[in-house]
Amino acid sequence: MNKQTKAVFLDRDGVINYEVGDYIMRLEDFKILPHVIPGLKKLQELGFLLIVVTNQGGIAKGLYTHQTFQSMHDYLDKELEKHQIKITEVYYCPHHPFTSECLCRKPGSLLVEKAIAKYGIDPNLSWFIGDKQRDMDAGAAAGVKGILIEPNEDWTSYVDQFNTSAKQ
Template sequence: MNKAIFLDRDGVLNKELGDYVCTMQEFQVLEHNFKPLKELQDRGFLLIVVTNQGGLAKGWYTEKTLQSMHTELQRQYAAHGVEFTEIYYCNHHPEYTSNCFCRKPGSLLLEKAIARFDIDKSKSYFIGDRDRDVEAGEKAGVTGILIDSDQPISEILHLITA
């Protein structure tokens, strides 16, 4: 079985703006997380992004813009040897679409990844900057780690064993 680090996007991998990141100009990758994520990858963890993108439901940005952001995220991290196994996102928002199970704190996207990549939940973690990230991780059976927005992941590496 594999072990994984699940990662929220905004505030963990790219700069938190306090609201939705709607344009490529606003999308700023957090360079201080290149090295710790490479270390986790070298320790055998799959790196999987799970992000709420309710701005899609609100019409604040398009799927094309979101894909451009994810391509840029992957490009910049890959330049430092970091590969994301997959990027999952929920495009729903409760004010604009019916209730779903994929929007965090729902755990459906994590559960899909756990099944798809044969992940050992007991050796896996979810790093996020919101309580809903930790809650989604714990619902899926992985250990949640709450960080401050834009906090370097290097500061919490000691919490990740195996």
């Protein structure tokens, strides 16, 4: 039997880059948190896929574009590549209830479930790191345990716990 696929789902703003209390609208405002490189490295070494799930309602509001969003992730990929870290996929919801309802916005679990289906991820072996309750809810609805942190908190110390519970 194949080894089961496990993943760590990561919210973006406040978990990977600095949460500034507003939408990140410009590439210049996308600043990677210092603990992210060692943290992701460790997760990758433990065999987790790295999957970002982020609400980007500012796109629906016309505050920034898909292209600007993409430029942030091109930059992030490049920085991570220097450390041989690869994010498997970035899922984002560009909608906002302000303009239209959708199924993909967290706390909805659609994007998490998409990733689970695409990569054959076992939710029982997987985790969601987020800084909002809606991150926890999105994970929980898909059977993924959550770690709720403060925005911009160093989450690397939680990672050892992931390894232990993945054994069962």
